Structure formats: structure tokens, C-alpha cells
Amino acid sequence: MGRAPCCSKVGLHRGPWSPREDKLLVNYIQSHGEGNWKSLPKKAGLLRCGKSCRLRWMNYLRPDIKRGNITPEEDDLIIRLHSLLGNRWSLIAGRLPGRTDNEIKNYWNCHLSKRLLNQGTDPNTHKKLSQQATNTRKNISDTSKTFSERPKIHLPKPIRVTKSSFPRNQSFELDNHQCNANTQAGGNPSSDYAYAADHGGENMRGFLADDLDIQFECESTVLVSEDDSSSLEKLYEEYLQILNQNDDDEMQLDTFAQSLLI
DNA sequence: AAGATATGCAACCGCTATCAT
DNA sequence: TATGATAGCGGTTGCATATCT
Numbered sequence: 076m077g078r079a080p081c082c083s084k085v086g087l088h089r090g091p092w093s094p095r096e097d098k099l100l101v102n103y104i105q106s107h108g109e110g111n112w113k114s115l116p117k118k119a120g121l122l123r124c125g126k127s128c129r130l131r132w133m134n135y136l137r138p139d140i141k142r143g144n145i146t147p148e149e150d151d152l153i154i155r156l157h158s159l160l161g162n163r164w165s166l167i168a169g170r171l172p173g174r175t176d177n178e179i180k181n182y183w184n185c186h187l188s189k190r191l192l193n194q195g196t197d198p199n200t201h202k203k204l205s206q207q208a209t210n211t212r213k214n215i216s217d218t219s220k221t222f223s224e225r226p227k228i229h230l231p232k233p234i235r236v237t238k239s240s241f242p243r244n245q246s247f248e249l250d251n252h253q254c255n256a257n258t259q260a261g262g263n264p265s266s267d268y269a270y271a272a273d274h275g276g277e278n279m280r281g282f283l284a285d286d287l288d289i290q291f292e293c294e295s296t297v298l299v300s301e302d303d304s305s306s307l308e309k310l311y312e313e314y315l316q317i318l319n320q321n322d323d324d325e326m327q328l329d330t331f332a333q334s335l336l337i
Numbered sequence: 338a339a340g341a342t343a344t345g346c347a348a349c350c351g352c353t354a355t356c357a358t
Numbered sequence: 359t360a361t362g363a364t365a366g367c368g369g370t371t372g373c374a375t376a377t378c379t
Contacts, residue, residue: 091347091373113364129365130348165367180368181346 088122092131096121100128101136134177141173145182153179154187158201 088096103119109132112125121128134140145153149171156167164176164183171179188198195203 089349111364125364126350126366127348133366134347162368176367177347184369185345 087116087124087127089127092135096123097131097136100132104132104136130177134175139173140175145174149174150187153183154191154201157183157187157198 092100099119099121103115107118112129115121115125115128116123119128123131152171153167156170160166162180164180168174168176168179183198191198191201197203
């Protein structure tokens with residue numbers, strides 16, 4: 076498979092963006108829309124590779140990006156989503172309106188993982204470290220179990236849903252929630268994703284939806300796309316409510332984790 | 338005040354999935 | 359079906375700034 080030449084190989088600009096470059100990029104996208112990142116720099120008059128332009132737009136220049144500190148509510152949501160989704164930053168970001176995957180990733184690595192460690196929780200497994208140490212010792216002493224007998228974690232593989240995957244503006248019912256497949260330029264690309272999980276012939280349902288008990292009509296994909304920032308906000312509020320309801324039901328998280336074991 | 342160290346964040350790199358031909 | 363091009367993700371790096379000694 077061919078690899079797009081890196082900007083370093085073709086003598087393009089690298090490093091921090093100048094205000095002039097930002098302006099050129101914003102102006103171009105405002106008049107032509109997102110997409111065609113490969114050809115965009117040339118058309119916009121930028122000496123950058125398309126990849127760099129895309130990243131700059133997604134993580135910094137997009138008008139719907141929320142600036143400022145991450146709130147305690149967002150904090151909590153990130154931790155909960157991370158316990159369900161792992162390091163799938165784009166999916167987590169899709170549930171935090173205005174936040175980018177890069178920002179959440181950085182915030183996790185700098186703050187949240189350290190905080191969890193301080194609280195005695197393993198940031199990777201979200202389990203108490205003391206409990207893990209006990210389990211580890213137990214496993215070491217239990218030499219009768221071979222490596223192959225250890226439970227395997229089955230993580231449903233995420234699939235990308237791109238513009239051609241859905242008809243334009245097609246709507247999808249998800250219980251009482253209405254989501255639209257935003258396939259037009261300017262939509263939130265990080266949320267143009269769906270998860271599909273293969274459960275041995277059963278209808279495929281996304282595991283996040285399973286955990287949150289949201290029923291999806293579409294058989295093979297779980298749509299997590301929203302039409303605009305207001306519906307993102309609404310969805311966010313709904314997620315918060317659902318997650319808050321789970322405060323009293325930690326067992327549900329354990330059940331979910333076990334459902335991933337095969 | 339100055340150097341060392343820690344922190345935060347933007348940007349880059351390498352890889353994979355998807356699409357077009 | 360095979361292959362190349364492109365988009366997008368997650369891990370990592372590097373630099374600017376803040377804090378500590």
C-alpha cells in the first residue's frame with residue numbers, strides 16, 4: 076500500500092502555524108468546505124501537507140471548538156467513557172461537544188491518568204491497584220492455568236462510516252433519540268463514526284449502546300453522528316443523565332466488561 | 338537570579354481502514 | 359480482486375511556559 080509522502084520529504088513547512096497560515100486555511104475552508112486535504116494546501120496557497128492542514132483545522136481552527144478548562148462534569152464523563160471505550164479518543168471526543176480527540180488525549184495523559192493513579196486506580200483497567208496486585212499474585216501462584224486458558228478480551232472492531240456509507244442527511248432512529256448522518260462538509264468529522272460488533276451471528280450492536288441501554292434500529296451499525304452542535308449538546312446531556320443514573324449501579328459496568336470476554 | 342525539572346499542548350509519525358479504479 | 363490514494367486514529371515528540379531548588 077502506498078504511503079503519502081510526508082511533508083518533510085517534499086520540503087514543506089513544519090512546526091507551529093503562523094497566524095497568516097491559519098487565516099489562509101480558515102478562509103479556504105469557509106469558502107470551499109472541508110475535504111480533499113491532499114489538494115487543499117496548494118489551492119489555499121499553503122506550504123503545508125494536507126495532513127498537517129487537516130490536523131490544524133480539526134484540533135484548533137474549527138469554529139465549534141470549545142476553549143477553556145475541562146469541567147468536572149466533562150472530567151467524570153471522560154473517565155467513564157474511557158473505562159468503556161479505552162483509548163479510543165475520537166469516540167470519547169464525539170461525546171464531548173467542542174472537545175477534540177487530541178485535547179482529551181492530552182488531558183487524560185497529563186491529568187486524569189495521574190489522578191486515578193493517586194486514587195489507587197489503574198488508569199488502564201480502572202480497577203483498584205491493590206485489588207489488581209492481589210489478583211496478579213493469585214495468578215502467579217496458580218500455575219495450573221496455562222497462558223492459552225486465560226480469558227481473551229474481545230474488543231469489537233470500530234468501523235469507519237464515511238460519506239458514501241449513508242445517503243445524505245439520512246435519519247436514524249435510536250430509541251427516542253434522533254440522530255442524523257451528517258455527511259456534509261462542515262459536520263463534526265470525529266463523530267462520523269459508527270461501531271459495529273460481531274457477536275456470532277446475532278444482529279450487531281455497538282457495545283457502548285449496549286451498555287447504556289440504547290436501542291438502535293439499524294442492524295449492523297451503531298450511529299453516533301449528530302447533525303449540529305445543538306443536537307450534540309442534547310445528546311451530551313442525555314449521556315450525562317444516563318451515566319449519572321449508573322452511579323448507583325457499578326455492577327452494570329462489570330457486567331459490560333464481562334460481556335467482552337470470549 | 339539562574340539553572341533544573343515538570344507540565345501542557347500543538348504538531349508529527351506511523352499505521353490502518355476505506356474508497357476509487 | 360488487487361492496488362494505490364486518501365482520510366483518520368492513536369502514540370509520541372518537542373517546544374514553550376511554569377514551578378521548583
